[in-house]
Amino acid sequence: MTTPDGVPIRVLVCDDQALIRTGFATIIDAQPDLEVVGECGDGRTAVDLAGKLHPDVVVMDVRMPVLDGIEATRLLAGAGVEHLVKVLVVTTFNLDEYVYEALRAGASGFLLKDAPPAQLLHGIRTVATGAALLAPEVTRQLVGRYASRIRPMGHTPDDAALTPRELEVLRLIADGRSNSEIAATLVISQETVKTYVSRILTKLGLRDRVQAVVYAYRRGLVT
Template identity: 80%
Template structure:
């Protein structure tokens, strides 16, 4: 029997936290390593328990989930934790900042249990998770508002094909969906994704999405090819 995925649950709403703990503990391949109701405790427990995945709320007392995520998975952290952020629609701006802080993905609090469990399993493998229902709306809106004024697609060191794959990643497509869209093999997509992350010095697909929007490669949900002026 394989080792279960150890999960730390951080949420200040007791009913929500209890629900998450109950759902996770009921899975044969998961176990709750710990739980807490504030960001500071979350950081301390994560460092002590070293869970496989941290399920992190954003609005919490003492230390919010955004700063807790940065302390656990920020760009300067040598052994970053895998953080799955859970939030509601009215906290979009915080989710974008959490992704920039190093979160491996996000889900909405009203997502069905099977999507939460899929998210935990996905993040535990080292992959990133983006909710396809809100990815473009969420990241596009807030990345556009913080995009550097002089950003240009000419500054992006990618080939045209790599840029095309990056655009599809930014739309929230999986490797299989990208393969089907471009009529190439799954292995070829994996190679492209690895090259993109290496060239841009990004940790995962989440950071790739943020990068695409911040560098003007996606505008209002549409891909902007290099050299073409934005409308």
């Protein structure tokens, strides 16, 4: 997989641990369709380098000096504007609350640091296409655990814009279900699920599946 113009996907690796940073870079650079354009050890440098190197994806740690991964993600995602790069957050389970905040800040997905190399590569390719990467089993643990802290925003005209089936699909997305799982649950095709997901994002003005999950919990559409 390459970018639309046929060149490799440009990746910036940001982690304050040199060994992890080097390991990620080595794995990524070994792929013909991926290219590491830079490495750094803090969020501020990541933001600065992104402006100079124009990566397609930033692989971002959460806890770092100078500027943490959450604030760096918020700056890279561009509040209220078209975001500059896609951010793939990598973390450990004991940082899951920080990951939730990173998702709210605009990250396109997250992985665990101990995920197999193939998952890291898949994650980079996935978010580079504009899709979101949410591992279903991790989503249930992450967002579900902190749902009680998210104040429901109530029923709004935005919610009313969704049909009953679209609301059903949104709730399944928030439960961490993949498209194939949603298709099996509702006894519809995966292509139909993709159509529903696209309509939901368009009607609610959401960028991707990650924002849909956060939206559903904030609106009190799932418990």
